[in-house]
Amino acid sequence: MAEDFQPLSRRARIAWTLSLMSGSLTLYLLVGWLQPRGVAPTMVSTGVDDWIPFSLWWLPIYLVMLPMSWAASCALADRRCVKRWVVSVLLMYVVATPLWLFWPVTVPREPVEVEGYWTFMLAFLRAVDPPVNCLPSMHVAVATMAGLLIRRVDPTVGRLLLWCMPFIWYSTMALDQHWFVDGLVGMVLAVVVEGITHRWMPVPASALVAMDRRTHWAWVGPFLAALVGIWVYWVGWV
Numbered sequence: 001m002a003e004d005f006q007p008l009s010r011r012a013r014i015a016w017t018l019s020l021m022s023g024s025l026t027l028y029l030l031v032g033w034l035q036p037r038g039v040a041p042t043m044v045s046t047g048v049d050d051w052i053p054f055s056l057w058w059l060p061i062y063l064v065m066l067p068m069s070w071a072a073s074c075a076l077a078d079r080r081c082v083k084r085w086v087v088s089v090l091l092m093y094v095v096a097t098p099l100w101l102f103w104p105v106t107v108p109r110e111p112v113e114v115e116g117y118w119t120f121m122l123a124f125l126r127a128v129d130p131p132v133n134c135l136p137s138m139h140v141a142v143a144t145m146a147g148l149l150i151r152r153v154d155p156t157v158g159r160l161l162l163w164c165m166p167f168i169w170y171s172t173m174a175l176d177q178h179w180f181v182d183g184l185v186g187m188v189l190a191v192v193v194e195g196i197t198h199r200w201m202p203v204p205a206s207a208l209v210a211m212d213r214r215t216h217w218a219w220v221g222p223f224l225a226a227l228v229g230i231w232v233y234w235v236g237w238v
Contacts, residue, residue: 008079017073032130041106048180058171067223074215075150078207100133140186148194154210
């Protein structure tokens with residue numbers, strides 16, 4: 001019976017997703033806000049970074065990573081796969097947090113002059129996300145992890161997300177949010193961690209079941225709704 005499909009209830013899925021996402025986001029922001037004294041941020045620029053001009057048009061691609069961080073929960077039907085997703089995300093943060101604390105990497109950012117909706121979005125993003133926990137880039141790491149995990153149950157959707165990952169990586173550089181090396185380390189971190197949990201937490205073939213693809217609206221929908229909601233706020237009150 002242990003080999004049989006073991007579904008996860010909707011209530012448990014929502015609880016695990018909300019707990020993991022709120023906890024990881026809180027940790028990420030706290031590391032940025034409460035940097036240890038006496039640790040000077042460093043820069044890891046390469047020639048690649050010099051080739052990439054700043055472009056505000058990459059902001060929507062950059063922002064899509066936020067809801068993509070729980071895309072795996074919208075695809076993995078078996079509870080053991082969801083558990084592996086949770087452990088994988090936590091393990092990435094276990095590796096990343098000491099780097100953020102004791103070897104913080106920063107990116108110089110020019111002040112953003114708010115001239116419209118998208119500049120308002122970028123200014124708000126920079127206000128809440130201090131540039132001191134750049135390496136590894138969790139944007140790239142989370143996008144890569146989502147694609148790798150989903151590919152095991154739904155190859156088409158998983159590959160689609162992995163094809164999107166280079167664009168997310170590029171967006172982090174085009175918006176002066178990350179260096180090229182930040183994204184490279186984030187991608188390698190996700191690949192290594194996913195490979196480790198795949199071996200440490202083996203899941204039988206009967207558990208590699210994908211949820212209905214319409215469930216992906218649970219992460220795509222909030223992203224679109226948030227963009228519209230913030231736009232309404234911008235039009236009405238800013």
